[in-house]
Amino acid sequence: MLELNNLTAGYGSFQALFSVNLEVKDGEAIAVIGPNGAGKTTLLRTISGMLPVQSGNLSMEGTSLKDVPPYRIIDLGIAHVPENRRLFPSMSIEDNLRMGAFTPNARPHYEERLDFIFNLFPRLKERRSQIAGTLSGGEQQMCAIGRALMSSPKLLLMDEPSAGLAPVIVNQVFQLVQQIRDQGLTVLIVEQNIEQVLQIVDRAYLMEVGSIKISGKAGELIQSESLRKAYVGL
Amino acid sequence: MIFDIFLVEAIINGILFGGVLALLALGLNLVFGVVDVVWICYAELVMVGMYSIYWGNNHFGLPLVICVVIAIFAVALLGFLIHFLVIRPILGTPPINQLLVTGGLLFFMQSLATLLFTGDFRNLGLHLPVLELAEMYISFSRLIAFVTALLAMVALYMFLKRTYLGAAIRAISQDREVVVLMGVNPQRVYLVASALGGGLAGLGAALLILQYDVHPLIGISFGPITFMICVLGGLGNMIGGFIAAFVMSQLISLGGFFLETEWGYVIAFVFFIIMMFIRPQGLFGNRS
Numbered sequence: 001m002l003e004l005n006n007l008t009a010g011y012g013s014f015q016a017l018f019s020v021n022l023e024v025k026d027g028e029a030i031a032v033i034g035p036n037g038a039g040k041t042t043l044l045r046t047i048s049g050m051l052p053v054q055s056g057n058l059s060m061e062g063t064s065l066k067d068v069p070p071y072r073i074i075d076l077g078i079a080h081v082p083e084n085r086r087l088f089p090s091m092s093i094e095d096n097l098r099m100g101a102f103t104p105n106a107r108p109h110y111e112e113r114l115d116f117i118f119n120l121f122p123r124l125k126e127r128r129s130q131i132a133g134t135l136s137g138g139e140q141q142m143c144a145i146g147r148a149l150m151s152s153p154k155l156l157l158m159d160e161p162s163a164g165l166a167p168v169i170v171n172q173v174f175q176l177v178q179q180i181r182d183q184g185l186t187v188l189i190v191e192q193n194i195e196q197v198l199q200i201v202d203r204a205y206l207m208e209v210g211s212i213k214i215s216g217k218a219g220e221l222i223q224s225e226s227l228r229k230a231y232v233g234l
Numbered sequence: 235m236i237f238d239i240f241l242v243e244a245i246i247n248g249i250l251f252g253g254v255l256a257l258l259a260l261g262l263n264l265v266f267g268v269v270d271v272v273w274i275c276y277a278e279l280v281m282v283g284m285y286s287i288y289w290g291n292n293h294f295g296l297p298l299v300i301c302v303v304i305a306i307f308a309v310a311l312l313g314f315l316i317h318f319l320v321i322r323p324i325l326g327t328p329p330i331n332q333l334l335v336t337g338g339l340l341f342f343m344q345s346l347a348t349l350l351f352t353g354d355f356r357n358l359g360l361h362l363p364v365l366e367l368a369e370m371y372i373s374f375s376r377l378i379a380f381v382t383a384l385l386a387m388v389a390l391y392m393f394l395k396r397t398y399l400g401a402a403i404r405a406i407s408q409d410r411e412v413v414v415l416m417g418v419n420p421q422r423v424y425l426v427a428s429a430l431g432g433g434l435a436g437l438g439a440a441l442l443i444l445q446y447d448v449h450p451l452i453g454i455s456f457g458p459i460t461f462m463i464c465v466l467g468g469l470g471n472m473i474g475g476f477i478a479a480f481v482m483s484q485l486i487s488l489g490g491f492f493l494e495t496e497w498g499y500v501i502a503f504v505f506f507i508i509m510m511f512i513r514p515q516g517l518f519g520n521r522s
Contacts (some may be wrong), residue, residue, distance in 0.1 A: 029423055048415055049414075050411070050415075052412065059424065070414045071368070071414050071417050071418055071419045071420075072417070073415075074416065074417040075417065079415070081413045082412055082415065086411075086412040088404070088405045088408045088409060089408060090404075090408060091401070091405065091408070093402060095401055095404070095405075098398065098401050099401055099402065099405050099416050100416060101398075101419075102398055102401070102402060102416045102417050102418055103416075103417035107398065108416075125238070147416070148415075151417070152461075175432075
């Protein structure tokens, strides 16, 4: 579904990704793990067109994303739950979700998608008119995921959904991700919470200073001696 | 005893004046909230609107209502062009450049108006009745202006609340980067907001020409006060600007009542300066 070939990108003269190769197949859940500053967020931002590609290629279902303007990426079926959730803090939950259905393709399905998301997260339905800035961290994450799902995406990009949340809430967030997987959605998730994320994905890539170091099945990676020593701390 | 019917009249006049100021403040706040640029020349857009109504009515003999519609669209187009030709190329530069360039536009529009229309004071020659109500005299043109301004603000509120484009306008003022992920093209929203801000200035022009003569420097009468209202309410905060408009207009009206008309403005501006010491972010602002 999503293919990255020798992808290089960065901020101005600063290079943050070094020929990254990555593939997400239809229906898969993939994690990109690694320490802070490894380029995981940059990777997602490049896929979403928020950062220009310097060289290499990336494509979604065979369509190259290189010359697609950032605001057209969503039309190709890619939705992005950004780092730190980035809700519109003084708008209600419902207005935040409405923004998720902004594109002309998504608008006709607004009601049915809203029902779908309220079914998935009943909590959001209860609080539909509450101002997003006043929600708890976990509720904000639900709203951010809900907003991304409003456009009926094929591929969901998630940037550190567990960051900045209390441990109990982190477990809930991983359950949310599991729920989304159960809906058959393809997911590319970036996480520092390695042990937990490896439980819910099929495959994972380990990233360090802008390039992929190891990749493999989640079950194998979690057994990998070097990974355990370096990151899981066991 | 100070309380008398003239005091009530002054308060009512203050409220009526506040309506038009609130409309202008809303237009300026809308542009600032979305594009993040303060149009120092906003009141000069009003001046252009007043001249277009005056010329349409006086020289081409068009009915006033038609002239008003033309003025609203003409100034909306002017707002669109200001963004497209002047602001857009320098959006990425330091904010002071954007402030200065709209300041430059202010003098450009003033001078061009003087060149085209001379410095003469002109008016439509309308004689709208003055209403007498329990011994109070309320100008009919002020009443029309107030009611129309309120209706326009309600319409704008509905647009911002009920439509996708309105939601995008509110969203972009809160996070201009993340809206792109939702398929919003910011450049388009900037143009829409600039045209809307221009349209509101055009409507404001229609309401002001009922009460004031137009001349090339008319912007000075409304520009600074509109700008101060926006800052007092918290720049970009539309509700704050709405309330601040009535606070300032009441100060002007009551100051004028208890002392002299000129004192009204002195008191309002001193109040503004003191408030800037107490709450530099504005009465309802929370942005740093």
